[in-house]
Structure formats: C-alpha cells, structure tokens
Amino acid sequence: xxxxxxxxxxxxxxxxxxxxxxxxxxxxxxxxxxxxxxxxxxxxxxxxxxxxxxxxxxxxxxxxxxxxxxxxxxxxxxxxxxxxxxxxxxxxxxxxxxxxxxxxxxxxxxxxxxxxxxxxxxxxxxxxxxxxxxxxxxxxxxxxxxxxxxxxxxxxxxxxxxxxxxxxxxxxxxxxxxxxxxxxxxxxxxxxxxxxxxxxxxxxxxxxxxxxxxxxxxxxxxxxxxxxxxxxxxxxxxxxxxxxxxxxxxxxxxxxxxxxxxxxxxxxxxxxxxxxxxxxxxxxxxxxxxxxxxxxxxxxxxxxxxxxxxxxxxxxxxxxxxxxxxxxxxxxxxxxxxxxxxxxxxxxxxxxxxxxxxxxxxxxxxxxxxxxxxxxxxxxxxxxxxxxxxxxxxxxxxxxxxxxxxxxxxxxxxxxxxxxxxxxxxxxxxxxxxxxxxxxxxxxxxxxxxxxxxxxxxxxxxxxxxxxxxxxxxxxxxxxxxxxxxxxxxxxxxxxxxxxxxxxxxxxxxxxxxxxxxxxxxxxxxxxxxxxxxxxxxxxxxxxxxxxxxxxxxxxxxxxxxxxxxxxxxxxxxxxxxxxxxxxxxxxxxxxxxxxxxxxxxxxxxxxxxxxxxxxxxxxxxxxxxxxxxxxxxxxxxxxxxxxxxxxxxxxxxxxxxxxxxxxxxxxxxxxxxxxxxxxxxxxxxxxxxxxxxxxxxxxxxxxxxxxxxxxxxxxxxxxxxxxxxxxxxxxxxxxxxxxxxxxxxxxxxxxxxxxxxxxxxxxxxxxxxxxxxx
Numbered sequence: 001x002x003x004x005x006x007x008x009x010x011x012x013x014x015x016x017x018x019x020x021x022x023x024x025x026x027x028x029x030x031x032x033x034x035x036x037x038x039x040x041x042x043x044x045x046x047x048x049x050x051x052x053x054x055x056x057x058x059x060x061x062x063x064x065x066x067x068x069x070x071x072x073x074x075x076x077x078x079x080x081x082x083x084x085x086x087x088x089x090x091x092x093x094x095x096x097x098x099x100x101x102x103x104x105x106x107x108x109x110x111x112x113x114x115x116x117x118x119x120x121x122x123x124x125x126x127x128x129x130x131x132x133x134x135x136x137x138x139x140x141x142x143x144x145x146x147x148x149x150x151x152x153x154x155x156x157x158x159x160x161x162x163x164x165x166x167x168x169x170x171x172x173x174x175x176x177x178x179x180x181x182x183x184x185x186x187x188x189x190x191x192x193x194x195x196x197x198x199x200x201x202x203x204x205x206x207x208x209x210x211x212x213x214x215x216x217x218x219x220x221x222x223x224x225x226x227x228x229x230x231x232x233x234x235x236x237x238x239x240x241x242x243x244x245x246x247x248x249x250x251x252x253x254x255x256x257x258x259x260x261x262x263x264x265x266x267x268x269x270x271x272x273x274x275x276x277x278x279x280x281x282x283x284x285x286x287x288x289x290x291x292x293x294x295x296x297x298x299x300x301x302x303x304x305x306x307x308x309x310x311x312x313x314x315x316x317x318x319x320x321x322x323x324x325x326x327x328x329x330x331x332x333x334x335x336x337x338x339x340x341x342x343x344x345x346x347x348x349x350x351x352x353x354x355x356x357x358x359x360x361x362x363x364x365x366x367x368x369x370x371x372x373x374x375x376x377x378x379x380x381x382x383x384x385x386x387x388x389x390x391x392x393x394x395x396x397x398x399x400x401x402x403x404x405x406x407x408x409x410x411x412x413x414x415x416x417x418x419x420x421x422x423x424x425x426x427x428x429x430x431x432x433x434x435x436x437x438x439x440x441x442x443x444x445x446x447x448x449x450x451x452x453x454x455x456x457x458x459x460x461x462x463x464x465x466x467x468x469x470x471x472x473x474x475x476x477x478x479x480x481x482x483x484x485x486x487x488x489x490x491x492x493x494x495x496x497x498x499x500x501x502x503x504x505x506x507x508x509x510x511x512x513x514x515x516x517x518x519x520x521x522x523x524x525x526x527x528x529x530x531x532x533x534x535x536x537x538x539x540x541x542x543x544x545x546x547x548x549x550x551x552x553x554x555x556x557x558x559x560x561x562x563x564x565x566x567x568x569x570x571x572x573x574x575x576x577x578x579x580x581x582x583x584x585x586x587x588x589x590x591x592x593x594x595x596x597x598x599x600x601x602x603x604x605x606x607x608x609x610x611x612x613x614x615x616x617x618x619x620x621x622x623x624x625x626x627x628x629x630x631x632x633x634x635x636x637x638x639x640x641x642x643x644x645x646x647x648x649x650x651x652x653x654x655x656x657x658x659x660x661x662x663x664x665x666x667x668x669x670x671x672x673x674x675x676x677x678x679x680x681x682x683x684x685x686x687x688x689x690x691x692x693x694x695x696x697x698x699x700x701x702x703x704x705x706x707x708x709x710x711x712x713x714x715x716x717x718x719x720x721x722x723x724x725x726x727x728x729x730x731x732x733x734x735x736x737x738x739x740x741x742x743x744x745x746x747x748x749x750x751x752x753x754x755x756x757x758x759x760x761x762x763x764x765x766x767x768x769x770x771x772x773x774x775x
Contacts (some may be wrong), residue, residue, distance in 0.1 A: 039068020719748030
C-alpha cells in the first residue's frame with residue numbers, strides 16, 4: 001500500500017489507474033502501460049507541481065527518454081481549457097489546478113559531456129535551450145547551465161587549445177605534469193573543479209532542486225552518477241563506464257567518441273539536498289526491468305545510485321509495466337490476481353527450475369507446493385510438470401513444422417533487425433522451393449553509418465576511379481539510366497569475393513554501389529562531376545562534428561549503403577534485389593525525436609506493399625514499450641494501421657503475424673508460442689553474414705550496453721541463454737537424444753509469437769490509444 005507516502009492528486013489518479021494493490025519497495029513507484037503514457041504521467045505531475053511552485057527550481061532530463069514528457073507538457077498547456085485537455089485534467093487529478101505559468105521557473109542543467117561546444121546540436125546545453133528554455137518558455141537569466149565554452153581554463157585559453165584531442169586526463173589531479181601542455185591541462189582541471197564547486201554552491205543557494213526528473217541507465221546511473229558513485233557526491237568532472245558510453249554513443253557519433261569524453265554532472269547528494277524535493281526516475285521497457293528491481297528493492301548503496309531516492313519522501317519511480325516486470329510486487333500480482341492461465345503455469349515452473357537449479361523431471365510435488373508461485377497452480381499434482389514439459393515441447397515441434405506454399409514478408413525497423421531476430425527460421429523457409437520471401441526494412445537507417453566509414457569508403461571509390469576499375473562509368477548510358485541497372489551484379493560480385501577472400505575486390509563491389517548511390521542522390525551527369533561530388537561529400541563530413549545531423553542527401557547516401565548491406569545478407573540465400581524492399585518511411589529524420597507515424601506518408605507505403613506482395617505471413621518486431629530504439633514502436637504503429645486497412649480489403653482469416661524480438665527486448669519461453677532450434681551452423685551463418693555484409697556495423701560504433709562488440713555476438717548469446725532456460729526444464733537428454741537431427745544439433749533457441757490479425761491489432765491498438773489526440 002502507499003499509505004505511508006504523500007501521494008499527490010495526480011499520483012493518486014494514476015495509482016488507481018494502474019490497478020496495483022500492493023507496493024513493498026523501498027521507493028514508491030507508479031506503473032503505466034507504455035512509453036507514451038509514461039510521458040503523460042510525468043507531464044501531469046510536473047504541471048501539478050508547477051501550479052503551486054511557479055518560481056521553483058527544476059532539473060529535467062535530456063536524450064530520448066523525455067520525448068513524451070515534453071510533448072504532453074506542451075500539449076496540455078496548449079489545450080488546458082479545451083475539450084481534450086479538460087478530459088485529461090479531469091481524469092488525472094488536475095481538475096482544480098489553475099493553468100501553470102512556467103516562465104519564472106529556475107532551471108538547473110543536470111549534466112553535460114566535456115569538452116563539447118555549446119553550439120553543437122548534440123550538446124545537452126543545446127538540448128536544454130531548445131526543448132526547455134525555448135520550448136517551455138523559461139527565462140534563460142534564471143537558468144543554471146553547463147556551457148563548456150564558458151568554463152574558465154588556464155591562461156584564458158579555450159578547451160580546444162588546452163585539450164586539442166578533446167581528451168582530459170584526470171590522473172593530472174594527482175600526478176606531476178611532464179610537459180608544458182600537461183601543466184596547462186592540470187591547471188585547467190583544477191579550474192574546472194572549482195567551477196563545479198561553484199555550480200553546486202549556486203544550486204544550494206537556491207535551496208536545492210525542487211523538482212527533478214531523470215532517466216536511469218543500464219548500470220543504474222542517474223544523471224552521470226554511474227555505478228559506484230558516492231552517495232554524498234556533488235557536481236564534478238568525472239569519467240563514465242562502458243554501459244554509459246554505449247548509451248551516449250548515439251549522441252556523440254559513436255563509442256569511439258563517447259569512450260574518450262568526460263562528463264560534468266550534478267551529484268547524488270545534489271539531487272536529494274532539498275528534503276522536500278520531488279525526484280522522479282522514469283524508465284520504460286523490459287530491458288530496464290533488472291536495474292529497476294535492484295534500484296527499488298535494495299537498501300541504499302553506491303552500487304545502485306538511484307537508491308539514494310530513499311532519502312526523499314517524494315522520491316518516485318515512474319515506470320512502464322515492462323520495466324516493473326521483475327519487481328517482486330509485479331510477480332506477486334501476476335500470479336495472485338486475475339485468471340490463471342497456461343502461460344502462468346509454464347512461467348512458474350520454468351522459474352522454479354532456475355531458482356532451485358533442478359531439471360524438470362526431478363521437480364517433486366513437494367517442490368511445487370513449497371514455492372509461493374507454483375503452489376498457486378490449479379489442480380496441482382504429480383503430472384503438472386510433465387504437462388508443462390509437453391506444452392514447451394509442443395512449441396519446439398511447432399518451430400520445426402515445414403512451411404510450404406507460403407508468401408513471407410519479413411519486416412524490420414532497421415537493417416539487421418530481421419537477421420538478429422529470426423534468421424535461422426528464415427533460412428529454413430528459404431530452403432523450401434514452394435515458398436516466396438520478401439524482405440522490407442522500413443527506415444533508412446542512416447544514423448547507424450558513421451562519417452568516418454563513409455569518408456574511408458569514398459576515398460577508396462576515388463582510388464578505383466583513378467585506376468579505371470569502376471568500368472561501368474564508361475558506358476554511354478550510365479549517367480542517364482545505366483546506374484539503375486544490374487544491382488544484382490554488384491551483390492554477386494561482392495559475395496563472390498567474400499567466398500574467395502579477396503578483400504580488395506570485395507571493397508570494389510561496395511564502391512560500385514556507392515557510385516550508383518551518388519549518381520542517384522545527387523543527379524550526377526559526368527565522371528568529372530562524380531569526382532567533384534565525392535570530394536565535396538568528404539569535405540562536408542570532415543567539417544562536421546561527430547554526431548551532427550547530416551544534410552538530407554548525405555543521409556540518403558548513408559541509407560543506401562545500409563540498403564546494399566541488407567541486400568547482401570539475403571543474397572546469401574539467393575534472394576534477388578527486387579525482393580528486398582527499402583521503404584525509407586518519412587518519420588525517420590535523424591532528429592533527437594523522430595516524428596509520429598503519419599497515416600498517409602508512413603502507412604500507405606506499407607499498405608501498398610501488402611497489396612502488391614499479398615503475403616500469407618508477415619513478421620515484425622514486437623516491441624510495444626519502446627525498450628529498444630524508439631523507431632521500433634513507431635514502426636509497429638504504422639504497420640498495425642496498414643494491416644488494419646488491408647483487412648478491410650482482403651479476407652485475412654488465415655493470415656499470420658510473426659512477432660519477433662532481438663537484442664533489445666526478449667520473449668521468455670512461456671509467453672512465446674513457437675520455439676525454433678538453432679544449430680552451431682545457424683549461428684555461424686548469422687555471424688558470418690553479419691560480419692561480411694553489415695560493413696558499417698562490424699566495428700560496433702553504436703553497441704548495446706550489454707556487449708562491447710557486434711550485435712550478432714549478442715544475438716547468439718541470447719539464443720544460447722534461451723536454450724539453457726528451456727534445457728533446465730526439458731533436460732539435456734531431450735535435446736541430444738531427440739529423434740530429429742535438428743533438435744539434436746541445437747545449441748540455441750529462438751522464441752517468437754505467431755498471432756492472428758485480431759490478436760495483433762488489439763495489442764497494437766493499446767499503444768495507439770496512448771498518443772491519440774495529442775499528435
């Protein structure tokens with residue numbers, strides 16, 4: 001219960017809406033269904049607080065996490081006394097609030113990379129000014145901001161002079177300098193430390209932060225207070241850890257940059273200095289569930305920085321149900337309320353096997369009765385585990401069924417999503433000649449291609465041109481129409497030289513496609529113009545700061561490189577270029593917040609593809625909470641609407657949706673209904689195709705926080721771990737003594753859900769409702 005905590009009216013309304021009955025964590029939390037609604041909750045609470053604290057001190061987050069907080073705040077202010085605004089206010093405890101005035105609020109910037117120019121659009125200084133100072137109409141004179149350009153350094157020099165490679169060596173705090181430059185750097189570090197102390201003092205002069213909202217990192221960091229930060233820490237210049245660097249890679253243009261950049265951050269004690277402060281941590285998606293559990297259920301510790309919120313009576317976590325899924329409260333509610341299902345039985349038994357480390361056939365009735373969850377299984381008896389074993393085994397049988405005379409349309413938000421999610425299942429489908437397969441990537445994916453990769457590729461292209469080894473440019477019709485022909489030849493040339501291990505010829509194959517892409521994108525008419533354009537692109541990229549949004553035509557070029565990579569992967573299995581579709585949906589712009597899908601611009605291309613291909617089975621990423629990149633759930637919305645519209649034209653009673661997940665968001669064996677065995681050969685195919693084809697991703701400039709390397713390796717580990725979970729239930733002998741070679745050879749498993757149209761649309765509709773009327 002929340003009786004011991006002073007819930008506001010807004011919090012009471014959302015608490016009632018959540019249908020949670022008991023909260024036992026050390027910090028109270030509120031749950032919502034999905035990421036957009038998380039923004040609504042945070043915005044309502046913020047405006048409620050501002051209505052009674054119009055001159056209060058606020059500190060709000062940067063990055064992608066606050067997208068819907070910002071959008072809902074602006075929407076509510078714009079519609080305060082209009083019908084939709086009144087409906088929301090009535091429902092969520094804002095009925096009696098006078099319209100908040102934000103202009104007199106005092107803003108405190110939470111953190112910033114160092115060094116970074118305040119003019120860069122990927123600096124948090126720029127973000128704060130754009131979305132909060134300007135976006136919320138705050139007074140910049142009342143704001144405390146972190147501007148790297150204005151922090152004083154030794155001899156009045158700029159950070160570019162003092163730290164020419166943007167690297168700050170904090171060992172100079174405690175060791176002697178050895179060069180004149182190090183002397184300058186040491187003196188500058190002490191001056192930065194002094195500036196941080198002054199920043200802290202100015203916050204405390206204001207009485208501390210009154211309203212704080214922050215995200216939580218995969219290691220548990222809030223602001224840039226990473227795992228191990230002192231509970232009593234204050235504003236400081238500090239290093240980060242790998243998990244934090246991986247998350248920041250998207251902001252800074254790659255982990256190569258973020259790994260070498262320090263940060264200035266307010267401290268944990270800064271956040272809780274004001275005992276009356278409202279301090280809120282927001283988190284979405286099952287990927288955050290483990291760290292949310294540790295942060296809410298453990299006593300205060302520097303290992304989990306967010307536990308510091310235990311000091312505040314108004315400390316809160318606002319989280320989606322996915323992020324809350326591993327909490328003891330959530331597990332209890334799952335098992336102790338609502339209708340009991342087969343899924344609950346399967347999950348309880350699978351979890352019991354892990355908890356007591358026993359194989360399924362060794363689980364006794366006594367074991368089941370002694371566990372607080374399996375003891376709830378209706379009609380518990382000696383055959384309960386056997387029945388679960390049969391059901392899980394049945395899912396594996398389903399995963400091995402032959403699929404014939406099917407038309408598959410496999411879709412992914414980004415290039416490599418399909419491969420990382422269900423490649424072994426697809427290879428089986430492609431080996432059956434009666435099947436047809438199409439692949440569609442719904443966004444351009446250009447943000448995943450670094451400037452340095454393009455520069456290196458263009459330099460190689462120039463070299464091949466100089467040597468006369470891009471022969472197609474010599475054909476009379478090349479610049480008129482020839483550049484659009486023989487795309488399959490580029491792919492075949494490239495893969496032939498993968499097979500022959502001829503790295504130079506393989507690179508030449510890539511450069512052929514890059515030439516076609518430049519001619520298409522820039523309207524090139526002559527070889528001289530082509531050379532000039534290549535030089536111009538290199539110049540633009542060299543003069544761009546890391547992480548800067550590229551001009552649209554360079555975005556297109558980067559996207560076409562990714563599209564070539566996708567074609568290469570499926571050509572491994574004989575899929576022609578014409579069966580690989582590149583939709584480049586318009587909502588994907590490279591901005592910090594991608595737009596909401598538009599029903600005409602983004603839904604129609606998907607609908608037209610469905611009409612043309614007429615698939616019998618459609619695969620898609622099922623990530624409704626946005627635990628992976630935000631593109632995932634936005635593509636899900638657009639695809640769901642396209643399927644809904646198509647269902648009005650066609651009889652889709654036999655149509656199947658395959659919902660898969662990959663490295664960002666995972667099914668467990670109980671919630672999936674199809675399990676596909678994965679052999680070592682399957683894993684090798686996935687690893688090899690990823691390494692040989694996704695050239696721009698091999699160096700993992702934008703890695704997962706869970707692995708410092710290729711996504712293919714992380715996917716393989718996921719498959720192996722999923723086998724371990726199921727193996728504990730079924731027993732190892734089930735696998736190595738199985739009557740089929742496919743199961744005997746399995747060393748990993750893939751989980752996915754196969755659904756009918758109605759089931760899929762009901763699930764997707766819940767996400768759409770959360771943003772209805774706002775955008």
